[in-house]
Amino acid sequence: MAHEKTETIHHDPEGRSDWSGPPKSSRLGRVCSKWWWLFFLLFVIIVLAVVLPIVYIAYPKIARRGSGDSTLQFTSLTIQNATPDSVEMGFSQIFYSNTSTSQPTLYPFNASFYMLDNDNNPPFASIQSPKIVKISNDTETDVPPQLVNITHMDEFTRYLRLALASESYTIALRGNGGMSTGGMPKTGIDYDKNITMNGFDGFTAFGILSFGVLDEAEADRTNAIGEAAIVNPTIMTLGLGDVTFALSVNGTDIGVATLNNLVLTPGYQQVEIRAVMDQPAVVGMVLALQNPVLPIDFTGGSSTVDGQQIPYFTAMLKDIVLQNNIDVTKSVESSGLVDRWSLIEWNSR
Numbered sequence: 001m002a003h004e005k006t007e008t009i010h011h012d013p014e015g016r017s018d019w020s021g022p023p024k025s026s027r028l029g030r031v032c033s034k035w036w037w038l039f040f041l042l043f044v045i046i047v048l049a050v051v052l053p054i055v056y057i058a059y060p061k062i063a064r065r066g067s068g069d070s071t072l073q074f075t076s077l078t079i080q081n082a083t084p085d086s087v088e089m090g091f092s093q094i095f096y097s098n099t100s101t102s103q104p105t106l107y108p109f110n111a112s113f114y115m116l117d118n119d120n121n122p123p124f125a126s127i128q129s130p131k132i133v134k135i136s137n138d139t140e141t142d143v144p145p146q147l148v149n150i151t152h153m154d155e156f157t158r159y160l161r162l163a164l165a166s167e168s169y170t171i172a173l174r175g176n177g178g179m180s181t182g183g184m185p186k187t188g189i190d191y192d193k194n195i196t197m198n199g200f201d202g203f204t205a206f207g208i209l210s211f212g213v214l215d216e217a218e219a220d221r222t223n224a225i226g227e228a229a230i231v232n233p234t235i236m237t238l239g240l241g242d243v244t245f246a247l248s249v250n251g252t253d254i255g256v257a258t259l260n261n262l263v264l265t266p267g268y269q270q271v272e273i274r275a276v277m278d279q280p281a282v283v284g285m286v287l288a289l290q291n292p293v294l295p296i297d298f299t300g301g302s303s304t305v306d307g308q309q310i311p312y313f314t315a316m317l318k319d320i321v322l323q324n325n326i327d328v329t330k331s332v333e334s335s336g337l338v339d340r341w342s343l344i345e346w347n348s349r
């Protein structure tokens with residue numbers, strides 16, 4: 001065998017004298033063609049070793065940092081169609097980001113709202129945030145109103161009372177979602193955003209514009225009607241239903257006022273007040289005080305929607321105590337806008 005091999009090499013038409021083996025390049029080629037799959041595998045491993053950390057470690061980190069750098073500002077929050085254990089809730093938000101380049105797509109997630117006074121608070125509401133495509137700095141997105149079951153009634157009530165009492169307050173929005181940028185794969189993202197909003201500031205921007213006694217009580221016993229001005233300094237729309245206030249003077253009850261189907265909308269609004277007054281008691285006071293203008297206290301009573309009392313709104317309303325000076329002797333025809341000045345004052349706030 002060795003002899004034959006020597007012979008072959010001697011007769012190499014290209015006159016090669018080196019029979020120790022084929023030229024290096026061709027030997028390499030043969031090794032390559034035999035072990036190509038190994039090289040390919042190595043190549044793939046190297047590529048993956050470089051790309052995977054970028055895609056699955058660096059990119060999610062960048063994505064998370066991008067999300068951490070961003071802030072959310074709410075531009076509207078609506079709570080309507082209340083039942084004793086659910087509401088329809090929706091909001092709009094503006095996303096502000098420091099990273100001007102990436103325009104991530106945010107995938108739907110369960111956004112939960114929390115009070116911030118304790119780390120272990122359960123969420124007071126959870127709402128499904130929709131997919132938001134190519135979100136960029138200063139984009140406004142709508143999360144349309146949806147049914148929210150109130151699973152932690154105490155927490156939801158605490159939230160409403162905070163919103164009522166505060167000039168400004170902060171809550172947290174948290175959830176686990178996903179995001180992707182460009183062709184990158186979806187990566188997980190933990191949301192934890194503090195959101196600061198104006199509150200109703202004690203509902204103090206409430207005043208009686210006009211008030212008058214009816215000559216004859218209506219079928220529902222209403223014997224006085226008037227008009228109230230309300231300024232809602234928040235971005236919230238609150239469908240409170242039929243709202244009652246207990247009327248009293250210096251601790252003595254004189255009747256009940258009702259604001260039917262009250263929907264507080266941001267800004268200024270005027271609403272009708274219908275009152276059932278204890279006229280003998282009122283007349284007695286006017287005579288005793290020798291003054292037709294009574295300092296009437298309005299104490300929040302209850303909220304009713306479609307005949308059902310709404311416990312969380314009722315609890316919130318009970319925190320309201322307001323005083324208005326009202327001339328209770330005027331008839332509807334002669335009653336003027338007694339507190340017109342307040343309207344002007346609130347409007348110019």
Ligand SMILES: *[C@@H]1O[C@H](CO)[C@@H](O)[C@H](O)[C@H]1NC(C)=O
Nearest residue numbers: 068069070071096097098099
């Ligand atoms: C933008 O980045 C600066 C500096 O890192 C930081 O102070 C600021 O709060 C960031 N803004 C937002 C909207 O996250």
Ligand SMILES: *[C@@H]1O[C@H](CO)[C@@H](O)[C@H](O)[C@H]1NC(C)=O
Nearest residue numbers: 096097098099100101137138
């Ligand atoms: C984001 O938008 C805000 C408001 O328009 C602007 O003040 C801010 O400079 C923008 N930030 C970037 C990184 O573009």
Ligand SMILES: *[C@@H]1O[C@H](CO)[C@@H](O)[C@H](O)[C@H]1NC(C)=O
Nearest residue numbers: 110111112123126127128151
């Ligand atoms: C949303 O998240 C909250 C808080 O983790 C949870 O209680 C609720 O069941 C979740 N809702 C859905 C629809 O996943």
Ligand SMILES: *[C@@H]1O[C@H](CO)[C@@H](O)[C@H](O)[C@H]1NC(C)=O
Nearest residue numbers: 086126128146147148149150
């Ligand atoms: C709310 O509760 C009702 C009845 O318990 C249920 O049918 C509905 O799926 C719940 N909705 C949400 C968004 O959790």
Ligand SMILES: *[C@@H]1O[C@H](CO)[C@@H](O)[C@H](O)[C@H]1NC(C)=O
Nearest residue numbers: 116170171172192193194195
């Ligand atoms: C939100 O505010 C709370 C209370 O002020 C604070 O402890 C928490 O670190 C804040 N969270 C974020 C994400 O800024």
Ligand SMILES: *[C@@H]1O[C@H](CO)[C@@H](O)[C@H](O)[C@H]1NC(C)=O
Nearest residue numbers: 249250251252285288289295
């Ligand atoms: C309110 O009632 C108290 C005692 O109950 C009395 O001293 C006071 O004069 C009353 N004020 C008015 C304005 O009627």
